[in-house]
Each structure stands twice: as structure tokens, then as C-alpha cells.
Amino acid sequence: MKHAGIVAWNTFREAVRDRVLYNLVFFALLMIAAAVLVGQISIGIEEVVIVSLGLTAISVIGLLMAVFIGVGLVYKEMDKRTLYALLAKPVHRWEFLLGKFGGLLLTLTVNTAAMAAGLFGAMLLVQPALKAADLCVLIAVYFILLKLAIVVALALLFSCFTTPLLAILFTTGLYVTGVFAQQIRGFGNITGSRTLDAVAVWFSYLLPNFENFNVIAAAAHRRAIPGALVLQNTAYAVIYCAIVLAAASVIFSRRNLK
Amino acid sequence: MTGPAIEIEGLTKDYPVGFWLAKKKRSLDNLTMQVERGEVFGFLGPNGAGKTTTLKLLVGLIFPTAGTARILGQPVSDVGMHREIGYLPEQPYFYDYLTAYEVLDYFARFHDLTAAERRARVEGLLKKVGLETAGKIQLRKYSKGMLQRVGLAQAIVHNPQVVILDEPMSGLDPVGRREVRDIILELKRDGRTVLFSTHILSDAEMLCDRVGVIAGGTLRGVGAPGEIVGLKAKGMEILFELAGGSGGAAIAAQATQTGNRYRIQVPEEELFGALEQLRGAGARILAVAQVKATLEDYFLELVGAEGAQGAAVEVSGR
Numbered sequence: 003m004k005h006a007g008i009v010a011w012n013t014f015r016e017a018v019r020d021r022v023l024y025n026l027v028f029f030a031l032l033m034i035a036a037a038v039l040v041g042q043i044s045i046g047i048e049e050v051v052i053v054s055l056g057l058t059a060i061s062v063i064g065l066l067m068a069v070f071i072g073v074g075l076v077y078k079e080m081d082k083r084t085l086y087a088l089l090a091k092p093v094h095r096w097e098f099l100l101g102k103f104g105g106l107l108l109t110l111t112v113n114t115a116a117m118a119a120g121l122f123g124a125m126l127l128v129q130p131a132l133k134a135a136d137l138c139v140l141i142a143v144y145f146i147l148l149k150l151a152i153v154v155a156l157a158l159l160f161s162c163f164t165t166p167l168l169a170i171l172f173t174t175g176l177y178v179t180g181v182f183a184q185q186i187r188g189f190g191n192i193t194g195s196r197t198l199d200a201v202a203v204w205f206s207y208l209l210p211n212f213e214n215f216n217v218i219a220a221a222a223h224r225r226a227i228p229g230a231l232v233l234q235n236t237a238y239a240v241i242y243c244a245i246v247l248a249a250a251s252v253i254f255s256r257r258n259l260k
Numbered sequence: 261m262t263g264p265a266i267e268i269e270g271l272t273k274d275y276p277v278g279f280w281l282a283k284k285k286r287s288l289d290n291l292t293m294q295v296e297r298g299e300v301f302g303f304l305g306p307n308g309a310g311k312t313t314t315l316k317l318l319v320g321l322i323f324p325t326a327g328t329a330r331i332l333g334q335p336v337s338d339v340g341m342h343r344e345i346g347y348l349p350e351q352p353y354f355y356d357y358l359t360a361y362e363v364l365d366y367f368a369r370f371h372d373l374t375a376a377e378r379r380a381r382v383e384g385l386l387k388k389v390g391l392e393t394a395g396k397i398q399l400r401k402y403s404k405g406m407l408q409r410v411g412l413a414q415a416i417v418h419n420p421q422v423v424i425l426d427e428p429m430s431g432l433d434p435v436g437r438r439e440v441r442d443i444i445l446e447l448k449r450d451g452r453t454v455l456f457s458t459h460i461l462s463d464a465e466m467l468c469d470r471v472g473v474i475a476g477g478t479l480r481g482v483g484a485p486g487e488i489v490g491l492k493a494k495g496m497e498i499l500f501e502l503a504g505g506s507g508g509a510a511i512a513a514q515a516t517q518t519g520n521r522y523r524i525q526v527p528e529e530e531l532f533g534a535l536e537q538l539r540g541a542g543a544r545i546l547a548v549a550q551v552k553a554t555l556e557d558y559f560l561e562l563v564g565a566e567g568a569q570g571a572a573v574e575v576s577g578r
Contacts (some may be wrong), residue, residue: 008370012366015296015357016355084353086319087347087414089319090319090346090424091370092371137390157402259462
């Protein structure tokens with residue numbers, strides 16, 4: 003685990019030095035512009051619009067980073083052969099994968115935290131002070147982060163055996179399908195076929211269910227988010243990431259580095 | 261501990277090729293060899309011979325189709341064994357957003373060295389490989405030769421027992437090559453085992469206790485450079501002067517002329533006949549010397565030899 007930590011820290015350092023966090027400037031500008039403009043175009047729902055816009059921006063920017071950096075995590079190291087010297091050290095391949103995952107997750111956490119701080123700053127521009135009900139905005143940010151963790155794990159899995167372009171297609175495809183996982187579960191009911199119903203249910207369970215992580219609308223309207231959902235989503239993300247990373251580890255541990 | 265540093269038995273590597281990856285291409289065929297402890301072993305062969313494949317198999321970057329390999333008695337599949345080995349990949353490339361100091365420190369962290377030990381090792385190595393003043397510059401600004409030096413430094417940052425170097429002289433200028441040679445000799449003095457691949461034969465001749473020649477994935481020969489070079493004379497070389505110009509002897513027509521001096525190489529058994537012929541033509545014999553085979557001759561003979569696809573040619577008794 004210590005070795006995975008060393009790899010993770012270096013992955014984070016790479017993101018910082020490659021100026022990945024510059025996207026925060028874009029987010030800050032978006033938030034300032036939104037806070038200034040929103041008061042003029044929305045009457046009485048400024049907070050709702052700002053929270054919706056802010057959380058959506060955090061989610062989209064995070065997803066772009068998770069997919070586009072995630073698919074290169076392993077492939078880039080193999081392509082540039084930076085991995086060769088590393089794997090000649092007493093480092094297991096699963097430690098390397100865990101480290102890459104942890105490093106990107108750390109990058110996304112810092113990024114998301116900074117964006118969340120920006121969002122709360124923008125909220126303070128349109129409301130006098132933060133309220134207890136605003137906690138649901140923080141929970142929504144946490145759910146976005148859990149969702150990003152699953153996306154990073156998937157991108158890392160595809161990065162182990164295919165090219166970045168295909169990995170982007172696979173990860174994005176799975177994400178979009180995962181957003182509609184619950185609808186897929188109900189697909190069998192529509193057709194009336196018991197076989198199709200069973201297949202659809204099993205398929206929907208295999209897919210990452212991202213629908214439960216989307217509480218942006220609830221947060222924007224300051225509706226309380228149940229504690230059980232927080233626990234359920236946390237457990238789901240941890241278990242799903244563990245399964246995907248284990249699969250990635252099995253694939254990568256058998257891979258010849260030509 | 262006793263026993264060889266590196267033991268390779270029947271190591272074979274096939275790569276799937278073709279669109280459906282159904283065909284197999286053999287990169288390494290039944291390689292069996294040993295590298296003794298404290299030995300500098302040169303692995304010679306033309307491009308695509310199987311040198312890099314062998315070294316990658318030893319450090320676990322690829323997996324064998326058949327056969328086994330052990331380093332210091334432990335199977336190469338054991339990642340724990342990597343504590344005792346250092347590896348320089350061919351044309352190394354490192355994280356270019358890091359400085360040389362940071363790269364070495366990063367790799368040293370995997371070897372449970374304390375911060376003080378790491379600092380001392382990294383600073384010492386940067387000095388040793390001639391990067392003392394460039395240690396704080398990001399690697400994206402480094403030349404190929406400088407990267408090679410960083411690669412060598414990271415391979416030995418943890419003071420390993422066995423050092424495996426893939427083309428360590430590649431991309432280096434004469435000064436850099438000299439420095440790498442000195443480092444290899446220093447490792448040998450410290451009792452380390454060094455296995456390196458190269459196609460610069462003069463380096464192998466200068467550094468190696470033994471060399472192995474590989475071509476087409478098959479080991480063609482193993483032996484000490486001294487034994488190989490001393491095995492047979494290529495012929496005799498005669499240096500002479502002709503008093504009355506070059507037309508005095510038919511043999512002079514076959515000689516290489518430098519000023520009024522001539523140099524000719526003849527088979528050993530024809531030496532006396534040639535000398536008599538030259539004396540008869542009034543030539544003044546300046547020197548007669550034996551021409552020994554070089555490692556290059558040996559290399560070209562083995563690599564170019566037809567029908568050498570089978571068993572390895574054993575040159576030395578070891």
C-alpha cells in the first residue's frame with residue numbers, strides 16, 4: 003500500500019505540473035459571471051439557478067477530467083515506457099494501478115473541493131449567509147466525487163488493454179448507459195418478455211448505476227437528502243470501484259509490456 | 261549465498277502476430293545460460309536478436325512462453341526479488357515533468373530508504389553520472405545522453421546486487437561512454453553482478469568477463485573475450501620497405517602502401533614463402549606480427565554463420 007501511495011502522489015504531482023488544475027480558472031469565471039447575470043434574469047430563484055449551474059459545471063468538468071486523464075493513466079506510461087523502470091522496482095502491478103487510481107482521485111478531489119468552494123462563494127453573493135439547508139449542496143458535491151471515482155476506475159480498466167480513443171468511447175458509453183441504468187431495469191416490463199426482463203435486470207445490475215448519484219435538483223431546491231442514501235451511495239461506489247480495479251489488476255498483471 | 265547470480269533455463273518467448281493474433285512469432289528460443297556472481301556479462305547481438313526480450317523477461321516486464329529464470333536463486337516472477345536488481349531500459353524515458361533529483365528520489369522511495377539515505381544516494385549518483393549541475397532541471401529539457409545517465413543512476417540508486425542494463429552506451433558521447441564504463445567497472449569492484457546488452461563490441465571487449473552472442477532468438481556462443489580473441493590467429497602481418505620503388509615484387513601488388521612502406525597480411529603457413537619472396541625482391545622487412553581475431557570477427561562469424569540455429573556454441577568451459 004505504501005508503494006501505491008508513492009505512485010498516487012506522483013500522479014497528483016503530474017496533474018499539478020501539467021497545469022490540469024487550470025480548469026479552475028474557467029470555473030471561477032463561470033461562477034462570477036453566473037452570480038452577476040443570474041440576478042438580472044431570474045427573479046427570486048437566484049440561489050436555485052446558481053446551485054444548479056455550479057453543480058452541473060462541477061460534474062461536467064470532473065467527468066471530462068476523469069475520462070480524458072483516466073484513459074491515459076496506464077496507456078501513456080506504457081506508450082512512453084516510463085513504466086519499465088518503475089515495474090523493475092519492488093512494485094506489484096496492482097500497486098501501480100491502485101496508485102494511479104488514487105492519484106487521479108486525489109487530483110479530482112482537490113479540483114472538486116476548490117470548485118465547491120467557488121460555488122459557495124457565488125452563493126454568498128446572492129444570499130446573505132450560508133444556511134443549514136445548504137449542507138445538501140455539499141452532499142451533492144460528495145456524490146459527484148463518488149461518481150467520478152467510478153468513472154476513473156472504468157477509464158483505468160479500459161486503459162489497461164485498449165487505446166485512449168477506444169477507452170474514451172467505452173468509458174463514455176458506459177457512463178451514459180449507467181445514467182439510464184434504472185430505465186434499463188424496467189425495460190423487460192415494457193416488452194412483457196420474462197427472458198428479456200431477466201436479461202435487462204441482470205444487465206442493469208452490471209452497469210454502474212449513476213442515477214442515484216444525481217441529486218443536483220434536490221440540492222438546488224434545498225430538499226433534504228436521506229442519510230441512508232449517503233451510506234448506500236458510498237458503499238456502492240467503494241464496492242464497484244473495488245470490483246473494477248480488481249478486474250483491471252487481473253488484466254494488467256498478465257499484460258506483456260512490449 | 262552461493263550459486264549463479266542469474267540462471268536461465270530453456271527460456272522461450274513467442275509473440276502473437278497477425279490481425280487475429282493467431283500466429284506466433286518466436287523472439288527467444290530455448291535460451292539457457294548463467295551469469296556468475298560478481299561477473300560482468302555482455303549480451304551481444306544485432307538488432308532484433310532477442311537481447312531486450314531476454315532482459316525484459318528477467319525483470320518481469322514480459323512473461324515467458326516456456327522456461328524459467330532465477331536471479332539470486334529466486335524466480336523472476338517474485339516481485340520481492342526486485343529489491344536486489346537494478347534495471348536500465350533501452351532508450352529510457354522518465355516523467356519529464358520531474359527533475360533528475362526528483363526522479364531518483366521517487367525511485368529510491370520504493371526501496372525503504374530513509375529521507376537522509378535517499379538524499380545522500382541521489383546527490384552522490386547525480387555527481388557520479390555527471391548531472392550534478394543539471395539535477396534541478398526538468399527532464400523535458402534533457403538530451404538523450406542525459407536521460408541515459410539518469411536511467412543508469414536510477415538503476416543503481418538502491419545499491420542492487422544484480423544490475424541489468426539494456427544498451428547502456430546508447431546515445432552517449434565518448435565522455436559519457438567512458439563514465440558508464442567506469443561505473444560498470446566500479447560495480448564489478450564492489451562485487452556486483454552486471455549483465456548488459458550492447459552491440460558496441462569494443463565496450464564488451466573492454467568490460468566483460470564473459471560475453472554471450474545471440475542472434476535470431478538463439479544463443480550462438482558464450483565465452484570470455486580473452487579466450488575468444490586468443491582462440492586463433494587470423495594470419496600474419498608483414499611490414500616492409502622496398503628500396504627501388506613498388507615494382508620489385510609481385511607480392512607488393514597485393515600490399516597496402518603507406519608512403520614507401522607496405523603492409524600485407526598472409527596466412528600463417530605462407531609466412532616463410534612470402535618473406536623469401538620479399539627478400540628476393542630486395543625488400544627490407546621491418547616487422548612481422550600475428551593478427552589475432554577480434555571480438556567483432558567472432559561476432560560476425562557466429563551471427564553470419566549458416567546453420568547455427570541449433571545448440572549454442574560453447575566456447576569456454578564454464
